[in-house]
Amino acid sequence: MTAPIKDFAKRSNGYRAAKWSEPVVMQMTGTGRRGVVFEDAPAPALPGKSARKAAPALPEVTEHDALRHYLHLSQMTLGMMGISLFGTCTMKYNPRIGERASLDHLRGLHPLQEAETLQGVLEMYDNFSDFLCEVSGMDQFVFQAGGGADAAYTHACVTRAYHASRGELQQRDQIITTIQTHPCSPATANTAGFEVxxxxxxxxxxxxIEQLKSVVGPRTAALMVNNPDDMGIYNPDIKEWVRIVHEAGGLCFYDHANFNGVMTRLRARELGFDACMYMLHKTFGAPKGGGGPAVGAYGCAEHLVPFLPGPVVVKDGGSYRLDADRPQSIGRVREFWGNAPQVLKAYAWARAMGAEGLREAADISVLSNNYMDWRLAQVRGVSRSNPGIDAPRMEMTRHSVEQVTEETGCSIFDISMRMTDFGIDALWLSHEPFLVPEPFTPEAGELWSKEDIDYWIDVLEHVIGEAYADPEIVKTAPHNAAIHQLTSALDEPDVWATTWRAYERKHRKQMAAE
Amino acid sequence: MSRLGLIINPVAGLGGAMGRKGSDETDIAQRATAEGRVSQAPHRAARALAAFRAQSDAPVLAGPVLPDGDAAQAFGPGALTQTAKDTLATVQAMQGQVDLILFAGGDGTARDICAANETGIPILGIPSGVKMQSGVFARSPERAGRLSAAFLADPRRRTEMVEILDLDEAARRDGRLSAQLYTVARTALDRQGARQNPKAGSTDPVGDLDAALAAYVAEMEPDTLYILGPGTTMKALKDRLGGGSLLGVDLAEGGRLTGIDLDDTALLARVRGRRVRVVLTVVGGQGFLLGRGNQQISSQVLRAAGLPPIDVICGAEKLAGLTPQELTIDTGDPTLDGTLAGYWPVITGAGRKQVVRVVA
Incomplete structure (x- = not known):
């Protein structure tokens, strides 16, 4: 838990990020400096032209130079342990035991080993597929996709293969989605060749329903939607939607990115959906973003199983094997079996939670959001999306500071940056397009304590108070971070560089002058 | 040093409260004075200027009248005629002197400024008029001020083209709405916030629309007569067919233009007996599809063409800005409008359509 903000000013001098004058590691070269020196390291015997003519341009630093360098860089971040109510991403604590388990159990394995020597990890894949089938009502899960968008793409490809197998692909060239569905659904549908x-x-x-009916027809290949959407509103007509699309011959895909509030409360298959996707790196407790690679677990009903990417883990009596002989499969969407360490971490999390734990987590996340919603309603200048709608809000809600911006000139970007001065990570604003002006979308999930949520909202309230009292403080924030505001350099392709080589190329003159 | 020009039309908005549905009549100032009415334009300009001043210390040259307060220096003709001539003279004097013209007025003021703005200085409207159909107006005086400051601070001075529309006030007073598309103008590109959040700037509306137009042209049917409406998006489509008019209604068939800037009589003659498609974009800031700026595509033309399919091409960003989320048609023929109302798929990009409710 975090100390209340009233103690923030009293008991601390505030958050201050270290601001080291740290060079880029490529600039730290001191000729001949080394970490470990192997006197008699043999020169590798490389065939023909594969040996370098010149030594690679690598920084030459000692081991402790390198450690100090990266310690300083880490001190210049917020540390990824702050209160981050980063909506649509379902921020969760990633148990360290998961890291340990994936190291201990997967480090010595390679996916090209004979299946007889991989029985443990194959059993884990099979068990987790069963677990998610129970949660969703589907018949088979695969873990190959490297994220939510990759799973959506998997579905677009499965849709293509399914209609092709029935001789209807030429006719069914449209995928229907909604403006509040994650942009990866339309993007992947386009990539797979469908009109969106x-x-x-x-x-x-x-x-x-009338709007849906106006476009459903013989050209409909699939419906790709989330529910609830980012406003936290659950579409109660969803069963009827699925029925309408099925009647026209289309498939229905449930993007379960916003699954946290409905875990164990509904099953995609029972609503009629043919396939769904869970993000193991969000909802199922595996690390996300900077914390590690992702997994989009894709599950489908029996009629789509033949089209799944392979190989698929199959249980034969008491042992497991990899079935790669699948003539109707769409092929691979990722190398080997996807990010196996993430699958193991998510499996460990799910088994620790169990059905009861998932249900409790879902209920807490809805409760937390409704508490936040109630508190945010009392913050000056903050309004809620769809203000005229009294539908219950699920695990997150989009809000707006449009009134604050109108009255003080401080935008949501300014407010978000000022909150950094209190150790709060950047807010999640909105997916595109911005239907709600000056948006922000907090999501508490089941992790954050009431004290954490209160601290976060107290900081927001405090910063909005500053916006009304002295907007310049907010507009010029952050004041205590390692880097204050970005310059316009990000808009200038000739200036910015994400690699040392690009930096050298774009700034050659300046470097020569120095 | 960057400088901001500030035009304040002292009669803007007066006609609204007087029930005149506009302020374009030449004697509006005298009549307003007689009724003791005062224009809100100087006050709204002062609000915009305060927001501008919070972010910029660039000099502001203001005319023909000054905003409330003392944040600007007087510019333009000293003696005023109390007519549109004052605005024209000030804009002419500003040529070469300022980098952006911010103006407090309505559609009539926008038209006057465009007429005198010979060197094409970008313009931006502080909403202060009775009629504001044009796409040049910011959503509030404060937004106009902030966008002006951001524009002057932007080394690239990015702009976009917007349509300038105006209603025929005499017709409107008789109960008929009749908007004309007068011209297009450059305005400051509004990408507020994009710089602080690279994610918000990740879409490319111009590129999306360009790809949509290319795909549309590639799929045009050879035997169909296409009626192409006015506007900048449509001009880009017409350019792909070899040219065409910006403000007018053109015809295309067989992959090239076969009629430019036609009126409804000419269109009527051309559509008979043909297989026809109509292509439109959303014109101005009000979400109109038919009946504003494209009255040539009249109900008679649509009926004579056998109520042809209508394709709408419009960027997703523009649709997202509609409040409420719907488009409007007003052909002057209520029965036809009722027939056309419903859910329309609007082309927003290559392989992309968004369904939008169209109301009469």
Whole structure:
């Protein structure tokens, strides 16, 4: 838990990030400096032209130079342990035991070993597929996709293979989605060659059945939607939507990115969906973002199983094998079996939680959001998306500081940056397009304590108070971070560089002058 | 040093409260004075200027009248005629002197400024008029001020083209809405916030639309007569067919333009007996599809063409800005409008359509 903000000013001098004058590691070269020197290291015997003519341009630093360098860099970040209510991403604590377990159990394995020597990890894959089938009502899960968008792409490819197998692919060239569905659904549908039809929101906060009916027809290949959407509004017509699309011959895909509030409360298959996707790196407790690679677990009903990417783990009596002989499979969407360490961490998390734990977590995340919603309603200038709609909000809600911006000139970007001065990570704003002006979307999930949530909202309230009292403090923030504001350099392709080689190329003159 | 020009039309908005549905009549100032009415334009300009001043210390040259407060220096003709001539003279004097013209007024003011803005200085409107159909207006005076400051601070001075529309006030007073598309103008590109959040700037509306137009042209049917509406998006489509008019309604068939800037009589003659498609974009800031700026595509033309399919091409960003999320048609023929109302798929990119509710 975090100390309340009233103690922040009293008991601390505030958050201050270290601001080291740290060179880029490529600039730290001192000729001949080394970490460990092997006197008699043999020169590798490389065939023909594969040996370098010149030594690679690597920094020459001692081991403790390197450690100090990266310690300083880490001190110049917020540390990834702050209060991050980063909506749509379902920030969770990643148990360290998961890291240990994946190291201990997977380090010595290679996916090209004979299956007889991989029985433990194959059993884990099979068990986890069963677990997610129980959660979703689907018949088979695969863990190859390297993230949520990759799983959406898997679905677009499965859709293509399914309709091709029925001789209807030429006719079914449209995928329907909604403006509040994650942009990866339309993007992957386009990539797979489909035309995308996006439905707009209407008075209830979601598109009407009439709007859906206006575009469903013989060209419909699939519906790809999330539910609830990022506003936290659950579309109660969803069963009817699925029925309408099925009647026209299309498939239905449930993007379960926003699954946290409905875990164990609904099954995608029972709503009629043919396939769904869970993000193991968000909902199922494996690290995300800077913490490690991702997994989009893709599950489907029996009629789509033949099209799944392979190989698929199959249980034969008491042993497991990899089935790669699948003539209708879409092939691979990722090398080997996807990010196996993440699958193991998510499996460990899910087994530790159990059905009861998932249900409790879902309920807490909805409760936390409704508490936040109630508190945010009392913060000056903050309004809620779809203000005229009294539908219950699930695990997150989009809010707006439009009124604060109108009255003080401080935008949500300014407010977010000022909150950094209190150790709060950048806010999650909104997916595109911004239907809500000056948006932010906090999501507490089941992790954050009431004290953490209160601290976060207290900071927001404090910063909005500053915006009204002295907007310059907010507009010029952050004041205590290692780097204050970005310059316009990010808009200038001739200036920015993400690699040392690009930096050398773009700044040659300046470097020569120095 | 960057300088901001500030035009304040002292009669802007007066006609609204007087029930005149506009302020374009030449004697509006005298009549307003007689009624004791005062324009809100100087006050709204002062609000925009305060927001501008919070972010920029660039000099502001203001005319023909000054905003409330003393944040600007007087510019333009000293003696005022109390007519549109004052605005024209000030804009002419500003040529070569300022980097952006911020103006407090409505559609009529925007038209006057465009007429005198010979060197094409970018313009931006502080909403202060009765009629504001044009796409040049910011959503509030404060937004106009902030966008002006951001524009002057932007080394690239990025702009976009917007349509300038105006209603025929005499017709409007008779109960008929009749908007004309008068011209297009450069305005400051609004990418507020994009710089601080690279994610928000990740879409490319211009590129999306360009790809959509290329795909549309590639799929045009050879035997169909295409009626192409006005506007900048449509001009880009017409350019792919060899040219065409910016403000007018053109025809294309067989992959090239076969009629430029036609009126409804000419269109009527051309559509009979043909297989026809209509291509439109959303014109101005009000979400109109038919009946504003493209009255040539009249109900008679649509009926004579057998109520042809209508394709709409419009960027997703523009659709996202609509409040409420719907488009409007007003052909002057309520029965036809009722027939056309419903859910329309709007082309927003290559392989992308967004369904939008269209109301009469």
């Amino acid at each position: 039809i996006t439905l707009s929101l209407e008075e209830n906060g979601y598109p009407s």
